[in-house]
Amino acid sequence: MKLVEAKDGLYVFHLAKRERALLTHVLKMFPVSSGPIGPLSKSGDEAKLAEHELALAEALAEQRVEHQRLMDAFLGEQGRFAEVKGGFQVRLTTVQFDWLLRVLNEVRVGLWVKLGRPEHIAPLAMSGQLDAVVEMEICAFFQSRLLEAVGGGN
Amino acid sequence: MPTTIELPEVSPDIIREDKTESKENLDPGFLVICWNDPVNLMDFVTHVFQQVFAWKKEKAEFHMMQVHNGGKSVLVRETMERAEFYVHELQKYQLHATMEPAE
Numbered sequence: 001m002k003l004v005e006a007k008d009g010l011y012v013f014h015l016a017k018r019e020r021a022l023l024t025h026v027l028k029m030f031p032v033s034s035g036p037i038g039p040l041s042k043s044g045d046e047a048k049l050a051e052h053e054l055a056l057a058e059a060l061a062e063q064r065v066e067h068q069r070l071m072d073a074f075l076g077e078q079g080r081f082a083e084v085k086g087g088f089q090v091r092l093t094t095v096q097f098d099w100l101l102r103v104l105n106e107v108r109v110g111l112w113v114k115l116g117r118p119e120h121i122a123p124l125a126m127s128g129q130l131d132a133v134v135e136m137e138i139c140a141f142f143q144s145r146l147l148e149a150v151g152g153g154n
Numbered sequence: 155m156p157t158t159i160e161l162p163e164v165s166p167d168i169i170r171e172d173k174t175e176s177k178e179n180l181d182p183g184f185l186v187i188c189w190n191d192p193v194n195l196m197d198f199v200t201h202v203f204q205q206v207f208a209w210k211k212e213k214a215e216f217h218m219m220q221v222h223n224g225g226k227s228v229l230v231r232e233t234m235e236r237a238e239f240y241v242h243e244l245q246k247y248q249l250h251a252t253m254e255p256a257e
Binding site for chain 1: 189211
């Protein structure tokens, strides 16, 4: 996945055929998790915070529904991946760009939560969790490519 | 000869609400803290801080490194309402953020 052009709030990326298949694969896994990554507070009054914890869970659930709707539109749109020599081109607005980063991260973090929040991820590949570890790495690969386009990345 | 018509007195259609905010809602007594985890990419965390707080990259990277090296970073001190808003925004990006009383 390479950045071809970034201009006027529009990003154009080139993807090899295999990359498109892998991106689609991990995106279709969404949503992986169903709750907040952590509590709203670690030290607040639990009874007092219960209502606020519920509000957080509701906000995240609403976001998942919206992301799912955007996902269906993204993957279902005719011409989303325009075929070019050696692969495909995908165009992203800044809003779609941020959304794609969020979804990839939600899949990656969701898999990590499902694996029991391990401190070290790589050893899990040797203990029957190879698929999840590889899928997390695929998400990280695309996240890094996207972040490089905005001046971050490895 | 024109006659004078007395118009009824009309007051503006404004209702004044004597709304009071609780001390908790006005007091910037809550810290928004981001905690380290082994899964979120460092550059992603920097990106999120830039997006959520509209920080420049240097400031966002500074706090990301605090999280990475020190296990946590206090991002802002805010009212309860604003702190809750920021925690929601950060958790929507899957960052482990909480709000804690400042004492």
